Each structure stands twice: as structure tokens, then as C-alpha cells.
Amino acid sequence: MTDLAAQDTDTTLRAILRDVLGLSAERAAALESDTGLFGAMPELDSMAVAGLLTEMEDRFDIVIDDDEVDGEMLETYGNLLAFAADKRAAATGA
């Protein structure tokens, strides 16, 4: 994956989290690799996670299977970003 594509994945993922969680631009920009998500953000319940995944599928043009969704993937912003980057790379064959 190129730096440009990685940057784009990061920007888009922050935008999705901002929309789903209603975060301010400042809070979305302040997400770090080790910022906790599922379990750490009270707004992120199972319904919100489902919305988040559906939105990721839509905007990244990927398909996320049931068995790919686990606690680790959703644990931190860094893990979710790595997951999105891998899926995008696989989808485009890069």
C-alpha cells in the first residue's frame, strides 16, 4: 500500500468514526493508534459497531465477514486502521 493510500484510509476512517460517534473534528483528529474504541467509548455499542462496519464496507468498497469481527480488531483505533488498510489492499490486489 502506498503512503498516499494509507493516508487516505486514515482520513476516511476518522471521518467515519466522526459521523458514527458524533465526534468533533478535534476529537477525531486526536485519535491515536492506542486510543481505545469498543469497550472504551460508551457510544460505541453493538448497534453503533454494526453501523460503523457497514459504513466502512460502503466507503472502502470492501466486504467484512462475521468471523473477521473480533474484540482485537475493534480494541483500538490503530487495530481498526490496520484492518481497514489490509482489507483495502486485498480488495485492490495491491
Add this chain to the structure above:
Amino acid sequence: MVAWPCPGPGGVTDELAIAFDASRAARLLIVPPLFEEMNRTRRMLVETMRRLDRLGIDSFLPDLPGCNESTQRFEAQSLYSWRAAMAQAAKHFGATHALAMRGGALVFPVALPGWVLEPVKGATILRQMVRARTIAAREAGWSEDSAELLEAGRTEGLELAGYHVGAAMIAGLESARPEDEGQREIRQSDLGGGALWLRSEPGESAEQADALARLIADGIDA
């Protein structure tokens, strides 16, 4: 709030609607998004109605049978019953135009001119609700399979996002696509900002309500 007579699986019942009615010529029926998205967008839709009122347009936001104040059983509902209900509401209120939002585009009266706002396929709505259920199950320490849940849901119905969704509703959602017959499509980007139906906590946006009311008022004048 006003009451309107609505046909249902158990006969005609009174349903409620939020109404801004001053017997004006332009009368807009608003068909809300379905399930959880309905709650998330209600404030924005009501704010839009207030603005339309100031712009000289009457508007009506009926409850879908089984939702909000409705006394009908949710489990007995289907896309067919919601379509019949919205057609009846349009007739009762003498609607001249319709605005359908998200899943509302699956059940609005297509014969009315108007708008569909970010229409969504039934299968997408269903997939997201089933996914929320499998994630909640995993969190609680057991495992559920989406495909198996749907298989069972087609005959017995399913508990989804706090709703008991009947088998007929599941079957309807699996194949339903947004219908439109020349209604104008409004995208979220036309309203600016983030989509409120995605928001895990209900939100509101004065700017988005302004933009939506303006689009509709301009369209009715045109």
C-alpha cells in the same frame, strides 16, 4: 399530534402523526427511516417541519404502525402493511408531495411527487441489524451466525435491535429496493455535515434542517 385512521392486520386503528397543518395548498407527507434510524432522525425531521411551516408548507410525519405511539403489534407488520399505512396517511392528510428518508423509500406512496433522501436497500438494513445482534452475542460470550439467524428468521421472525421482526418483514426486507417514480434524490452531501442516522446517539443539526427545508420549498415553488 393528530390521529389518523390506519388499516392494519387487526383492523382499522387510530395512529398518530406530528402535523403542522394550516390547510395550505402544499402538503408534504414525510415517511421516516425504519427501525433505529427512525429514532436517530426524528429530531431533525421535526426541525425540518418547523422550518417548512415558516416557509408556508404543511407537513405530516405519521408513525409507522407498530412504532412510537402505535398500539398495533410490531411483530405483525410487514413492508406491505407499512406501504398500505403510508398510502392511507397520504390520502387522509391530502398530501400533495412526499419526502421519504432512507428505508422510508421502501414504503412511501410512489405516486406522489417529491424527494427520496439517501434511499437504502432493505437487504442493507437487515444486514446491519443482524450484524448488531451477532456482535452483541459475541460480547456476551456466545456465538451466533448471520446466515443461520436469517434462515430461522424467514420462518419464525427474529429479535433485532429490540424489535420483534416478523417473518414477513424479514422476507420483505431481503428483496426490497427503494422505489421511485421520478422523485428527486437528495444526497447527504446536499445537506452538508455528517449523516444523523449514523449517529449512535440522536443528534440534530440546524444547518441540515435548514438545507432540507430550503430544498423542498424551492422544489414545491418550481
